[in-house]
Amino acid sequence: MTKLKRLLRRRKNLIVVFVAAATSFLLGVMLPVNLRATGRTAPPIQAQVLAVSQPSEQKPIANANGIKGAIARRVEFSQKAIASLDETRFQSSLPSQLKGTTIRQAKLDSQHKAIALTFDDGPWPKTTTQILDILKKNNIKATFFWVGRYLHTYPELGKQVVAAGHAIGNHTWNHQYIKYNEDGAAREIDRTSSLIEELTGVKTTLFRPPGGILNNGLAAYAQKKKYTVVMWSADSLDWRSATQSLMDNVLRQASSGGIVLMHDGGGNRAKTVQALPNIIARLKKQGYKFVTVPELLEMQEEQLKQQKIAKK
Ligand SMILES: [Zn+2]
Known part of the structure; x- marks a missing residue:
C-alpha cells in the first residue's frame, strides 16, 4: 500500500x-x-x-x-x-485474489524491503507478553497464528495481542499432525475462528497448518473456505535451535517480501524471546520494514497494479 x-x-x-x-x-x-x-x-x-x-x-x-x-x-x-x-x-482484509491460495512469501521488488514476522502456537503465558513488549519497543506489528485451545485457556493474552494491533491467523484448535476428513478439518478450523472472533472481534482469513503440512485435509478445507494459507520463507527453527543459530537461520533466509516463522507458544520459547531483539536490530540495519502478513500481501497487490499500469 x-x-x-x-x-x-x-x-x-x-x-x-x-x-x-x-x-x-x-x-x-x-x-x-x-x-x-x-x-x-x-x-x-x-x-x-x-x-x-x-x-x-x-x-x-x-x-x-x-x-x-x-x-x-x-x-x-x-x-x-x-x-x-x-x-x-x-486487521485489514486481504486482496480477494489471494483468498483460497497458498503463499510462502510476497513477491516484492528488493527496493521495498518489507518482511513479516510471524509467531505460532500461542497465546502462551509469559513468552507472548515478552514478545509483545519487544515488538512494542521496536514499534513493529507482527502476525500471530493461534491454537484455539490455548486461546481458550488464555483469552486475556489473546485480547492483549489484538489490542496491540497485531494481525491474527488460525492455527487449528488442537495442533495435531494427523489426517482429517472434511468434518474433522471443519471442527479444527471453524471452532478456532469462532473463538477468535468471539473474544477479539477479529474475523481472520489467514490459516497456517500445524507443522506446515499441506496434504492432511486441513489446508484443503481452509482453501475451500477462502482462507489464505500462509506458509513461510524463513524458518527460525527456534523450537530446536540455540539462540545464536536461530538468529542466523532468520538472517540467512531473510528476503524482501519474506515471511519469518517463529514461536511464542507451545513450549519453552525463552530462546526466541532472547534472540528477537537482535533479529529485529540486524534486519532494521539491513533496511527492512516490518509489516503484518495482510499488509505484506497488500504491498504485493499494489506493486502488481503499478507494474500493470507501467506496461500499458
Ligand atoms: Zn504450530
Whole structure:
C-alpha cells in the first residue's frame, strides 16, 4: 500500500469517526434529560457505533451527572473509537485474489524491503507478553497464528495481542499432525475462528497448518473456505535451535517480501524471546520494514497494479 493510500484511508476513517462522534455528541446532549437515572450502563464501543448509525436503536445511557457527564462520556467515546480504529487497521482484509491460495512469501521488488514476522502456537503465558513488549519497543506489528485451545485457556493474552494491533491467523484448535476428513478439518478450523472472533472481534482469513503440512485435509478445507494459507520463507527453527543459530537461520533466509516463522507458544520459547531483539536490530540495519502478513500481501497487490499500469 502506498503512503498516500494509507493516509487517505486513515483520513477516511477519521472522518467517519468524526461524524459518528458529532452525531453521538448531539444525541448525548439532547437525550440525557429523558434518560436520567435509568441505571443502565453504557454499551461497549461497538454497540455504541452501531447505535450511532441507527439512532432508533440508541440505548439509554446512565447519567448521574447530567449534561456535563454526558459530554465527558461522549468525548471519551470518540477518543476510544479513534484508538480502536488505530488498532484495527492492521486487521485489514486481504486482496480477494489471494483468498483460497497458498503463499510462502510476497513477491516484492528488493527496493521495498518489507518482511513479516510471524509467531505460532500461542497465546502462551509469559513468552507472548515478552514478545509483545519487544515488538512494542521496536514499534513493529507482527502476525500471530493461534491454537484455539490455548486461546481458550488464555483469552486475556489473546485480547492483549489484538489490542496491540497485531494481525491474527488460525492455527487449528488442537495442533495435531494427523489426517482429517472434511468434518474433522471443519471442527479444527471453524471452532478456532469462532473463538477468535468471539473474544477479539477479529474475523481472520489467514490459516497456517500445524507443522506446515499441506496434504492432511486441513489446508484443503481452509482453501475451500477462502482462507489464505500462509506458509513461510524463513524458518527460525527456534523450537530446536540455540539462540545464536536461530538468529542466523532468520538472517540467512531473510528476503524482501519474506515471511519469518517463529514461536511464542507451545513450549519453552525463552530462546526466541532472547534472540528477537537482535533479529529485529540486524534486519532494521539491513533496511527492512516490518509489516503484518495482510499488509505484506497488500504491498504485493499494489506493486502488481503499478507494474500493470507501467506496461500499458
Ligand atoms: Zn504450530
